[in-house]
Amino acid sequence: MRAERPESWRVAVVGLGALGNELVRELGLLGVGEALLVDPDVVEEANLAKCALFRRRGACGRPKAEVLAEVGQEWFPRTRWLAVAAEVADVGWQKLAGRHALFAGVDRESARLEMARIATRLDVPLCDGGMDTAGAGGRVSWYPGREGACHGCRLTAARRREWLRTWSSAAHPCRVPEEPGGWTATPTLAAMTAALQVHFAAEWIRRGEREARSVEFRLDAPLRLEELRLPLNEACPFHEGGQWRLVPVEGPFRAVLREGEEACWEWAVCLRARCLECGGEWSPRQRAAKLRREGACPACGSRRLLELDTRCAVAYEEPLAGFQPPELGLPPDHLYSIRKGRKREEPA
Numbered sequence: 630m631r632a633e634r635p636e637s638w639r640v641a642v643v644g645l646g647a648l649g650n651e652l653v654r655e656l657g658l659l660g661v662g663e664a665l666l667v668d669p670d671v672v673e674e675a676n677l678a679k680c681a682l683f684r685r686r687g688a689c690g691r692p693k694a695e696v697l698a699e700v701g702q703e704w705f706p707r708t709r710w711l712a713v714a715a716e717v718a719d720v721g722w723q724k725l726a727g728r729h730a731l732f733a734g735v736d737r738e739s740a741r742l743e744m745a746r747i748a749t750r751l752d753v754p755l756c757d758g759g760m761d762t763a764g765a766g767g768r769v770s771w772y773p774g775r776e777g778a779c780h781g782c783r784l785t786a787a788r789r790r791e792w793l794r795t796w797s798s799a800a801h802p803c804r805v806p807e808e809p810g811g812w813t814a815t816p817t818l819a820a821m822t823a824a825l826q827v828h829f830a831a832e833w834i835r836r837g838e839r840e841a842r843s844v845e846f847r848l849d850a851p852l853r854l855e856e857l858r859l860p861l862n863e864a865c866p867f868h869e870g871g872q873w874r875l876v877p878v879e880g881p882f883r884a885v886l887r888e889g890e891e892a893c894w895e896w897a898v899c900l901r902a903r904c905l906e907c908g909g910e911w912s913p914r915q916r917a918a919k920l921r922r923e924g925a926c927p928a929c930g931s932r933r934l935l936e937l938d939t940r941c942a943v944a945y946e947e948p949l950a951g952f953q954p955p956e957l958g959l960p961p962d963h964l965y966s967i968r969k970g971r972k973r974e975e976p977a
């Protein structure tokens with residue numbers, strides 16, 4: 630999407646730690662038209678050492694997204710600041726579709742891959758920032774949307790498969806794949822990385838850059854700053870298009886489906902679970918990844934859970950198609966992929 634004037638840009642910032650703080654400041658100074666701020670966490674005392682914008686009275690204990698939207702509104706009132714205190718996987722896609730760019734300041738591989746999925750599905754550019762605090766370096770990547778490389782293209786096939794399996798896997802005892810700890814930002818590296826992110830993104834948005842690229846810098850010897858082109862990996866499954874259409878679902882699913890079709894979403898939702906401690910069953914209606922991470926039996930509090938019905942699609946013929954998305958624990962303003970027939974399982 631080409632656009633000359635930052636005042637007309639609508640962007641989102643996902644991840645509001647040290648990098649996200651700096652992104653908010655830079656985007657505010659640039660004068661973008663609208664910025665949606667996404668992060669599920671609240672400000673903690675420990676964040677203040679690295680995040681300048683959280684240093685205001687009463688910020689601790691409040692959602693990061695809300696605090697930064699407030700600061701943004703105060704300091705940069707020409708920009709419209711919107712806050713969503715949620716994980717990006719729980720944000721309805723109507724909020725993200727059509728943006729000039731999504732800025733990522735996330736430190737986890739799983740969040741990077743979720744962002745890649747969202748950006749390729751919605752065909753929205755993604756500007757990702759990452760840091761290597763051990764080597765004092767940083768990287769800014771531009772993923773232009775469905776037609777260019779994404780973060781998934783850079784992973785090995787085995788790694789990609791592992792992540793995709795945990796997204797869609799059904800009925801297994803709760804567990805999350807091992808994820809190596811993310812970076813711990815230093816304020817200077819965060820400031821530099823975010824500044825480069827906004828500097829280059831501004832150029833890439835202006836010229837409608839359609840090729841994936843990344844700019845890497847290192848501050849230890851030998852000092853360097855270089856730009857790399859990122860080729861699209863034919864094995865990456867995120868770039869398929871054509872066999873599905875994206876639609877909002879305002880009433881029951883069945884209203885948007887024809888016979889033989891199904892509505893799909895990206896992250897499996899658990900509709901029925903059993904406690905392995907007390908045997909009780911209930912309907913969590915929660916994203917399975919979240920349930921595996923923090924779910925507990927409502928009767929006895931045990932975290933040993935078995936997912937009995939976990940799914941990421943509803944077919945026209947099923948009784949479930951009579952439900953509306955929020956009744957299944959899905960965001961009301963999401964966009965669903967409508968496609969023919971049963972979605973094939975990822976090969977194990």
Ligand SMILES: [Zn+2]
Pocket residue numbers: 778779780781782783862865866867868
């Ligand atoms: Zn890809």
Ligand SMILES: [Zn+2]
Pocket residue numbers: 904905906907908909926927928929930931
């Ligand atoms: Zn129980």
